[in-house]
Amino acid sequence: MQTNMTATEPTSDLASAATDLDVIVVGAGLSGIAAAHYLRKRCPGTRFVMLEARQTLGGTWDLFRYPGVRSDSDMFTLGFSFRPWASEKAIAEGGEILDYLKDTAREEGLDTLIRYGHKVRDARWESSLARWTLDIERTHADGHRDTQSLTCRFLFMCSGYYAYDAGHTPTWPGMDAFTGTVVHPQHWPADLDYRDKRVVVIGSGATAVTLLPSLAATAAHVTMLQRSPSYLLSMPQRDGVAERLRAWLPASAAHRVIRLKNVLIALGFYQAARRWPQAVRRVLIRRAAQQAQGHVDVARDLTPRYSPWDQRLCLAPNGDIFKALRGGRAAIVTDEIASFTPGGLALKSGKTLDADIVVSATGLRVQLMGGASLRVDGKCVDLGDTVAYKGMMYSDVPNLASIFGYTNASWTLKAELIAQYVCRLINHMNAHEVDTCVPRLRDGEHGELPAIGLTSGYLQRATGMLPKQGRRKPWVFYQNYLRDLRLMRWGSVDDGAMRFERRATRPVVPGAATLDADASSAVATAAP
Known part of the structure; x- marks a missing residue:
């Protein structure tokens, strides 16, 4: 039985029944769609859903509606590699990009995996279970609100890097x-x-x-x-x-x-x-x-x-x-x-x-993880105290990756590399029957440089909340697609900095999530 959740329909009972998952993707914008595509294609059998706080997909390209809104990267690289940009315009208007994202999600059947109106407020990792528990505020299409908890083995944050509720607005006299x-x-x-x-x-x-x-x-x-x-x-x-x-x-x-x-x-x-x-x-x-x-x-x-x-x-x-x-x-x-x-x-x-x-037009207000608070074994995580691993994970934070694209090129180039790498990581964990992956700094390694070297105001205002980077791989936040391509597509996932552990009684294997037969239709279970 298939469900077809749209932006105007409340989350179905069947989808709600799937509460324990292999992967949860947070965000249904450009990054989330890329993540879902590769999970479905490269990790067959992995059960996952996409959580979207708003009542529609598209992220940035649905939120911003000001006159003339358009891409600031060429669409041949901002568009997905797996679905070529077909328009003659290299620089496209926001509405055209939104249509492209909606068409991509619909044609691949990814739109049926989105649970709209689901905002993650808190994410807690428990090492004894090797699971994240997410506290979620749900807003239904009729305005009714309630809460729900979901668990997953791997948390994939694709919610961007700025707050959607308000931008940066200074105050002036008068x-x-x-x-x-x-x-x-x-x-x-x-x-x-x-x-x-x-x-x-x-x-x-x-x-x-x-x-x-x-x-x-x-x-x-x-x-x-x-x-x-x-x-x-x-x-x-x-x-x-x-x-x-x-x-x-x-x-x-x-x-x-x-x-x-x-x-x-x-x-x-x-x-x-x-x-x-x-x-x-x-x-x-x-x-x-x-x-x-x-x-x-x-x-x-x-x-x-x-x-x-x-x-x-x-x-x-x-x-x-x-x-x-x-x-x-x-x-x-x-x-x-x-x-x-x-x-x-x-x-x-x-x-x-x-x-x-x-x-x-005074800029964005940086917000990581969609504003959700993180805790690992009861300890609050301050990302400003962590070091970025390959620009996608954080030191001592298990089973969590986030997409942060390039600041000097198309966002999508890095988004796809990260999505592909996460799939490699999950498949490695399945093959070796381990349930935890966590990047850890070795003796003598530490983060001493800002992860992003730009002097833009919105980044300078957020210096304290952004992770740091080190001076050697895999702790360097490269702004170089060709270098990242070599590191993330062909480099070993078992690189010494990534530690794999077996702690839970149930390993991360396809089909291990607790789902009944009907509820399983509301999550991705196999490659198309």
């Missing part, structure tokens, strides 16, 4: 006096009318750079107010080389070649920026100045204070932000806010900006 509307892009009101309005977007990151040209199409005027500039990189929305390869090669071969091409280009550019920062800096600023055509002060508005890739670069598909600046309906102002006024903003330079709408 905000209560402002007579207009203040919004954060993370929760964009569906009925917000900005047509013929004066809009000020506070920020200079990817969100602000995306919003400016989108709003300028219909707003009276849009000003991007930044404390300091970011690097702006214009690139075509369509990939001409990819289009030619698609015309010449079979679809599967073209996809592999395009994906490899884009990986090598992105990695090569990143390595060049780190090796020759001043040369790359000059090229980026010169290109931006050429496209701005005198509509901004280059030294003030387009010259960042940091080196390329100390923070992520901001993409401008087809140079859209520069077109908006040249069109006269948009401007960049580099200054700081002194206070809000009834009609806009007063700046520290003494200037004022009139505004009907102020958009606080």
Whole structure:
């Protein structure tokens, strides 16, 4: 008997009956779908479900609905390797990406494995049982709430790295006096009318750079107010080389070649920026100045204070932000806010900006594990005190992996590598009849470096909660797909740092979960 849970249906009784599982995947966005795909394909017989706190799948691409929301990586690498991106657009809009994720989940039958409205509040590991116990708050489609406990042998966190309930929103003097509307892009009101309005977007990151040209199409005027500039990189929305390869090669071969091409280009550019920062800096600023055509002060508005890739670069598909600046309906102002006024903003330079709408594109609020608290044998786990193992697990935390993608390339590249590695790890445990895997630091090893080297504000604000990294593998958080490919696809899972233990009375083997015949239809049990 098959169940078909949708975003509008409550969790079925059959699905609810499956309370002891081999693997629980938390999150049904891009990372969760990748994890589910590989578990089903490479770990046949493993019983797992996906828990999603919201009432629909898609994660980031369903949450963000602000005007112009789009990918900041090319879709040939942000898309899945197992389901090639078919559109002609290399940089896609958020709605197109959401449709792609929904179609992927539906076509693979993964959508039937999602339990919507399931938010993990607490996860507790007990070594004597070799199991995680999850305390879950369930919100049904009718608004009714209750709680449930689930157990699993392996916990796979795919819930992203930021809080969904609210972004980072600073407070400024005089905000209560402002007579207009203040919004954060993370929760964009569906009925917000900005047509013929004066809009000020506070920020200079990817969100602000995306919003400016989108709003300028219909707003009276849009000003991007930044404390300091970011690097702006214009690139075509369509990939001409990819289009030619698609015309010449079979679809599967073209996809592999395009994906490899884009990986090598992105990695090569990143390595060049780190090796020759001043040369790359000059090229980026010169290109931006050429496209701005005198509509901004280059030294003030387009010259960042940091080196390329100390923070992520901001993409401008087809140079859209520069077109908006040249069109006269948009401007960049580099200054700081002194206070809000009834009609806009007063700046520290003494200037004022009139505004009907102020958009606080001031960043994300980092949150790991979807906000769930972790405990191992009764002891609270502070991830800030752990060291990241291969960028996916945490020292002394058993049977738990999480997906954290690249910050200098497509998120999906690392997400798929981690999902594949978790499958290798589970199969190794099954083959050797062990029930616990835990990365442990050896004598003399310790974490002394931040896991992520970017200086972006949202990461700096979260320094204390992020794990550390060491100076040698497997404790290094590489930002290099080719290096990770070699380490995670072909490197041994029994590498000395990963300890395998047999503690429970029941080993991790396919089919060992306690399920009745009907309930088993609500979880994945075999490869398609």
